[in-house]
Amino acid sequence: MSENYGMLHGLWALTNRELKKWYKEPVILLLSLVQPILWIAIFGKAMNFAxxxxxxxxxxxxxxxxxxxxxxxxxxxxxxxxxxTDYFSFLAVGMLSFIVLFTSMSSGMTIVWDRRLGFLNKVLTTPVPRGSIIMSKVFASVVKSLVQSAIILLIGVLLGLTFNFPMLSVEAFAITYLALFLLSIGFSALFLMLALRSTRWETQMAIMNLLNMPLMFSSNSFYPISFMPWWLKPIAEVNPLTYANEVARWALIGVQPTVPVYMSLIYLAVFGVLFSALGIILSWRFLSS
Amino acid sequence: MSGEAIKATGLTKVYPGGVLAVDHVSFTVNEGEVFALLGPNGAGKSTTIGMLTTTLKPTDGTALVGGHDIIREPEKVRRVIGVVLQEYTADEDLTGYDNIMLMASLYGIPKQVAKDRALELLEMVGLSSAKDRKVETYSGGMRRRLELAMGLINRPRILFLDEPTLGLDVQTRAAIWDYIIKLKQEYGMTILVTTHYLEEADMYGDRVAIIDHGKILDIGSPDELKNKVGGDMITLETSGLVDGAQNALKSLNQVRSVELKDGKVIIKVSDGPSAIPSIVSALQGQGITILRLSMSRPTMDEVYISYTGRSLRDESGSSEEAFVMRRTIRRARA
CATH class of the missing domain: 1.10.1200 (Non-ribosomal Peptide Synthetase Peptidyl Carrier Protein; Chain A)
Known part of the structure; x- marks a missing residue:
């Protein structure tokens, strides 16, 4: 046998499988957009501080x-x-990280399903490195997140989001999506890790429901950190959503960041790399029993 | 390679909670043979397969599969094996063809080679016309055949089949076994198969291991196992049997026992065809006329009962139902 099995062997094939399942079911894609759209359209328009x-x-x-x-x-x-002065734009940009969080969270569900439906057991008998199984789900989830956030951004613009780029627009989008990319890697890996040994999707649903609102409201997605009581501030300051919002608001609508943009990006990169590495290491140990 | 495809030594699995599923099992599977693990549900068959295919870690003991240690070199083991699991593993949202191609890429098979092989395999298992349909539309038999094709895409040297015919009707079961035997002949594969269908182990197994409560009770070819249990049974109807005749039969050295039952004489011998002439002449010597003579070989069921003390047939029905039930529940949740 002369087949070559590198570190990343099977990564693309498995990622492609996830994405194929996703884009062939546009209904699910549309349904998952409903919630953030409602946030922008109703909350963003009605909660108009101006x-x-x-x-x-x-x-x-x-x-x-x-x-x-x-x-x-x-x-x-x-x-x-x-x-x-434009609270609607402030909120609409905050929704980009919101949709990334939501989509990345559901990545844990896919591994539970693969286990329940037998697919995972089969893949474990093939020469695919365990890390590829996890990372394929991370990357598929990243692609989904970024596509969904692009759709949300477009809808935000249609509803009146006005850009105020501090630089070239191409650079602004690139930096925004870099931040969202890193955010998605970190959250996808985190929620996959939580699901590694799980055989019950109910548990995953419970974890998702338990964490989504607290993660949202303990970040600067809806309001600046300065609004928060003293005990919430430190939580917001470690919440990666905060830094993705900082970067996106600076790049897209020119909000002055509270920490330097490069620091936010480093923080997000560490978040993404750290949890991916942890996910890969845990998958060696816990994917099979 | 010394002609041993699989060599398990003291393989043991204790699940968390202290359930001893496999208890120091040792056996050898020769290259090119069909080796059947026969036993009821919960006997430890699937756990044994899980360990040999590197998805379960043994608590104790180890095994060489294709010459590679399952604990130290699991990656090497995975390259030479093909696995068809008891459960359906294909992705229901993809087509049959896509599923096979996905497996091919997980084995690192170049795309063009994979395409040719996939079409060939689909043809062989009779799914060519259904290859572009989503797997969720397949019937149980079609899914089993797809699983088989998926397990063969890498031309494995050693193929593991965990209950390949579970829950299928008689015709489909026969068809699946036709494929398996054809494959064995075509590619010279070694096949380890688990089953709880006695007839299958009997008909297709070169050697059979009887496993129960995590232990292997005996290993041998179906004929060897049957001979151990008591050999052939000869049933006679005669025009009367005097004590002298009974003694004459007992004195023949091939005869193990003589019994009278419902007016018939039941003689157990180790090898029926060679014993019949001397039985006939012994009785004629006593002036007894033989009205009817029939011979039967012991069935695997009898073999099984003699080892485990219970019949496997009683259990297979309910376990099949349980399996179908489980699948239905799974589907309903999906």
């Missing part, structure tokens, strides 16, 4: 403040709080 100041008649009795002054104050308050 209206606090431009609402019909903001006036203090006895004082005759010109509307222009109120508008100025409003703009400054918004700018200082959100880094932009």
């Amino acid at each position: 209206k606090l100041f431009t609402g019909a008649s903001l006036n203090i009795p006895g004082l005759n403040i010109p509307k222009q002054v109120i508008d100025e104050i409003g703009a400054i308050v918004l700018k200082q709080t959100f880094g932009t």
Whole structure:
């Protein structure tokens, strides 16, 4: 036999399998977009902080403040709080990491299904390195996440997201998607790790439901960290979603970052590499029993 | 290679919780033979296959598969084996052809070679016309045949078949075995097969190991096992049997026992065809006329009962139902 089995042997074939199952079922793709779209369309449009100041008649009795002054104050308050006067754009960009989180979370489910349906047992008898089994699911999940976030971005634009690039638009998108890519690798690997030995999809569902909202609300996806009580801030500061949002908001709508962008990217890279490495190591031990 | 395809020594598996599934099992499978592991559900057959195919880690003992140690060199073992598991393993969302091609790429087979082989295998298992359909539309028999084709894409030297015909109707079972035997002849493969169908072990196994409660009770060719159990049984109807005749029969050195049952004489001998002439002449010497004579070989069922103390047939029905049930539940959840 002269077949060559490298470290990454089988990675592409298995990734391709996952993706084939995905793009051949567009209904599932569309359904998974419903939730973030509702967030943008309803929450983003209704929770419009700019209206606090431009609402019909903001006036203090006895004082005759010109509307222009109120508008100025409003703009400054918004700018200082959100880094932009456009809360809708702030939220819409935050939704990109939201959809990445959601899609990456479900990667753990696929390994549970493969185990239940026998496919995993079969693959384990082939010369495919265990690490390839995990990483193929990570990469498939990354591709899904990025495609979905691109669709969300497009919908955001259709609903009124306005870009404010601090650089070339191509660079801005590249940096945004680099951040989302790293975020997705980390979360996919994390949730796959949690599912390595699981045979019950109910457990995975419970983990997903348990973690998705806390992860969202303990990040800066909806509001800046400065809004948070003291005990929540440290959690938000280790939450990778925070850093993906920082990068994306800076690159796409020009929000001044609270930490240097390169630091955010390094943080996300460490997150992605660390959890991938852990996932591969654990798969050697725990994929078979 | 010394002609030994598989050599298991003291193979043992204790599952978490202390269940002893396989208990110091040792056996050798020669190159080119069909070796059948025969035993009821829960006897440890699938666990043994799991260890030999490197998906389960032995608690104790080890085995050489294709000359490679299953613990120290699992990657090398995986390259020379083909595995058809008891459960359906194909991806239901893909077509039959896609499933085979996916397996081919997991074995690192170049695409063009893989294409030719896949079409050839699909032809052989009679799935050519269904190859572009999603596997979820396949019947049970079609899925089994697809599994077989998937297990053969890498032209394995050693093929493991875990209950390849479980839950299938008689015709499909016969057809599957036709493929298996054809493959063995065509590619000179060694085949280790588990089954709880006695007839299958009897008809197709070159050698059979009887396994129960994680232990191998005996190993031998079907004929050897039957001879050990009591050899052939000759049934006679005569025009009366005097005590002298009974003694004359007993004194023949091929005869193991003589019994009277429902007016018939039942004689157990080690080798029927060679014993009949001397039995006939012994009785004629006593002036006894033989009205009817018939001979039967012991069935595998009798062999099995004599080893395990119970019949396998009683169990196979219910385990099949359990299997079908499990699959139905799985599907319903999907």
